[in-house]
Every structure is written in structure tokens, then in C-alpha cells.
Amino acid sequence: MTIKEISVSNEELRVMLETGYILREAAKFDESETIFRSVMEFLPESEIPQVGLGTVFLQRGDFQAAEEICEKALELNPSSLYARVHYAEALLFGRQREKAENELREIIGENPDSPHSQTAQALLEAADLIAPN
Amino acid sequence: MADDTMITPVKSEPLPPVTQNYPEIDFQQKQKEPNKFLKVLGGIGSAALNFVAPGLGGILGNVIGGGSGSSFGSYTALMEQQRQFEEMQRYNQISSSLQARQQNQMMNQQQQNSMQLISVQHRVGMQAQEFTTVSNLMKTRHDSEMSAVNNIKS
Numbered sequence: 001m002t003i004k005e006i007s008v009s010n011e012e013l014r015v016m017l018e019t020g021y022i023l024r025e026a027a028k029f030d031e032s033e034t035i036f037r038s039v040m041e042f043l044p045e046s047e048i049p050q051v052g053l054g055t056v057f058l059q060r061g062d063f064q065a066a067e068e069i070c071e072k073a074l075e076l077n078p079s080s081l082y083a084r085v086h087y088a089e090a091l092l093f094g095r096q097r098e099k100a101e102n103e104l105r106e107i108i109g110e111n112p113d114s115p116h117s118q119t120a121q122a123l124l125e126a127a128d129l130i131a132p133n
Numbered sequence: 134m135a136d137d138t139m140i141t142p143v144k145s146e147p148l149p150p151v152t153q154n155y156p157e158i159d160f161q162q163k164q165k166e167p168n169k170f171l172k173v174l175g176g177i178g179s180a181a182l183n184f185v186a187p188g189l190g191g192i193l194g195n196v197i198g199g200g201s202g203s204s205f206g207s208y209t210a211l212m213e214q215q216r217q218f219e220e221m222q223r224y225n226q227i228s229s230s231l232q233a234r235q236q237n238q239m240m241n242q243q244q245q246n247s248m249q250l251i252s253v254q255h256r257v258g259m260q261a262q263e264f265t266t267v268s269n270l271m272k273t274r275h276d277s278e279m280s281a282v283n284n285i286k287s
Contacts, residue, residue: 115277
């Protein structure tokens with residue numbers, strides 16, 4: 001039996017993703033990584049589980065890996081604001097502040113009302129704490 | 134009724150001399166009398182000076198001898214008073230300088246305490262601001278993730 005043969009509903013996938021986020025916030029990074037990788041198997045075309053995986057690496061402190069994973073997610077869906085914000089976040093934590101800030105400002109400028117833009121704004125406000133000059 | 138003190142005046146008896154009850158007063162008065170040596174020295178000085186300046190010798194002799202109307206006793210008292218006054222002044226000066234020093238120390242302490250308080254207030258303010266920033270970031274990130282999750286389609 002292959003993964004493709006398993007039938008999973010959208011609701012179940014949402015629950016799996018939320019579980020991944022909860023495990024990540026509980027600092028259970030290995031379990032969270034397993035969940036996101038599993039969802040990636042079910043949604044190979046979606047950037048969302050991949051970005052989720054990127055944030056796990058971000059919270060582990062592996063900023064280089066986080067940046068690479070988010071970059072791959074962006075390749076899947078270059079217009080994804082979710083992927084762009086977290087790519088910029090990985091840049092910010094990786095001490096590429098100028099590049100990150102430019103990306104975040106661009107996101108806010110393009111979609112000021114999006115929830116991702118609010119995250120971008122919050123990241124800009126926290127830039128001094130995350131990557132002080 | 135004849136013994137009533139309100140009607141019959143009380144026979145007043147003369148009071149005993151003060152020195153009987155307080156002999157130290159008499160002793161102090163006796164102490165002020167000039168001694169014999171100074172009397173003799175005053176006489177000799179008076180005679181000698183009368184040759185040089187008639188009249189002045191007598192006055193000086195009285196001063197040294199401490200005779201009646203002599204100013205020597207009062208001069209000594211004056212000197213003593215002056216000495217006491219100077220001593221008081223010295224005490225006052227020392228007390229003032231001590232007070233000033235204590236005041237300075239207190240001021241310095243207060244200044245240090247104020248600076249520490251300002252520093253603590255500043256740190257608390259900074260921490261509160263950092264907390265607000267991080268809290269806001271976590272909230273917006275959660276909203277962003279939930280928005281992404283709600284849009285998935287298999």
C-alpha cells in the first residue's frame with residue numbers, strides 16, 4: 001500500500017497540520033517534523049506543510065536549513081505570501097536583516113490587509129530584538 | 134479664730150544668711166580675693182611706674198594687685214568668657230561641618246537610590262515592550278498559519 005492509496009480528507013490534513021504546529025510550540029521538534037513530512041507526502045504540490053517544516057527548523061535554531069526549506073516552498077508556489085513571510089523570517093534570524101526587511105516591506109505593500117502582512121509587520125517591529133544592528 | 138492666719142498676721146522671722154544654707158557661695162566669693170603676693174607685686178610696680186608716668190603706676194598696681202575696684206578679676210572672667218565663646222564657636226563649626234558632611238552623604242545616597250530606581254524602571258519598561266512585541270509576533274504568526282491551513286485543498 002502506498003501513500004497515494006490512503007484516502008485523507010482536507011479536514012484530517014488540517015488537523016494533522018495543526019498538530020504539527022502545536023508540537024512545534026511545545027518544543028517537540030522531532031515529532032513536529034515527522035507530522036509535517038507526512039503531510040508533505042499527502043500534499044506534494046502544496047507549499048504549506050513545507051513552510052511548516054521550515055518553521056520547525058527555525059525554532060530549532062537551524063536558520064540555514066529553514067531558509068533552504070522555505071526557498072523550496074517558494075519554488076512550489078512563488079506567489080505564496082505564507083512562504084514569503086517565513087522565508088524572510090529565516091533571513092532575519094540568519095542575520096540577513098536588510099534583505100529580510102526589504103522582502104517584508106514588499107509583502108506589506110502588495111497585500112496590506114492579509115494576515116501574512118500582519119505577521120510581516122510584527123516581524124519588522126521585532127527586528128531589533130531578533131537581529132540587532 | 135485668733136490663730137487664723139487670714140486675720141492675724143504671721144510673725145515673720147529673719148531668714149538665715151544665704152551662706153549658711155549654701156556655703157559654696159561664700160567659698161566662691163572668698164576665692165575671688167587677690168592673693169598677698171600679687172598685692173605686694175602691685176605695690177612695687179605702682180611705685181616704679183610712678184617715676185615714669187605719674188598716675189599710671191597706681192592704676193597698673195591696682196590691676197596687678199587686684200585691689201578694691203580692680204579690673205583684674207573681671208578681665209580674667211572676660212578672658213574666660215571669651216575662651217568659652219571661642220570654644221563654643223569651635224564646637225559649632227565642628228557640628229556644622231559634621232552636619233554638612235552627613236547631609237552630603239545622605240544626598241549622595243539619595244541620588245544613587247534615584248539612579249538605581251530609574252535604571253530598574255527603564256529595564257522593566259524595556260522588558261514589557263519586548264514582551265509585547267514577541268507576544269504580538271506570536272499571535273500574528275498563529276493567525277497567519279491558521280489562515281494557510283484553512284486554505285489547503287488536496
